[in-house]
Amino acid sequence: MDKRSVQVGGHMFSNQKLFNRTMVENSPLSLEGDRTYDMLTNHVRYYRPEMELVVPNAKYFTVLRDPVRQFESSFGYFGWEEKMEGSSDPLGTFTENLSTHFEQADLPYWWQMKNGQIYDLGLDHSYHDNETAVTQKITEIERELDFVLITEYFDESLVILKQILCWELHYMLYIPNGIRSQKYVYKIKDRSRANIIKWNKADMMLYRHFNRTLWQRIESYGSNFEYDLNEFRRQRQIVTNQCLDGTMSPVRGTPRWSRVNLKRGAPSICYELWKGDATYTKILRERQNKGGIKTDINGRQIKY
Incomplete structure (x- = not known):
């Protein structure tokens, strides 16, 4: 491991x-x-079952990405290309022997190499070539999760999520975080694409199914969908203009990805949107361990 x-x-x-x-x-x-x-x-x-014990009566969401793009991203981000040193087409060479690389299990995050998305959703690798098991898992996910977002249609997905949560559009605003450095982005040739699709058949089934459900959700959203989507993008553009200076910097200690830079003197909301999940986890854990005070809906102060 x-x-x-x-x-x-x-x-x-x-x-x-x-x-x-x-x-x-x-x-x-x-x-x-x-x-x-x-x-x-x-x-x-x-x-x-275990999640419900920690967060009872919750709504459940996840996000999926085109498995071909996801594989290329993993290849560059996890450093799998280092095993292809000297190749003029590292990704192409790698995808010619996917089963060998997977079975050797000697690369960082090797388990993400085969159907990493349905694996993250709970289906072990031993079932990935069993189409019946994969179909049953997809049915289970559709039954248990309230919504599945699609990366390639992220803004559209967030508008649907806004409706499900009964939130306002401005609650969904975001700044891109963790953008891979161009040095580690690889061109996907037709043969590589075909090999990735064949190897990640379970993820392809998963992605195609929930890509369809997204558009079904959009259709059932009502006539206001296009208006809400355009308004959301308008608000996002305002945030971009207020917050970002148009440049990027490499992340210290992690040369494989970069972060957008904020304007000097940007509003405080920009810093909140700019913080990543690791930063927020650290902040919340510190609050939890030290204890703090917050106010409930009735104006009473409670310790957290």
């Missing part, structure tokens, strides 16, 4: 183990009375 498969005190619970309540700091097993958490947003493999 890669030593990075489990993180203690980080923003990921585990990359390989299904979620278990004991992974959570101060889980319900150690909390007083019937206290539980309100949200679970960290990286984790989906396992509904």
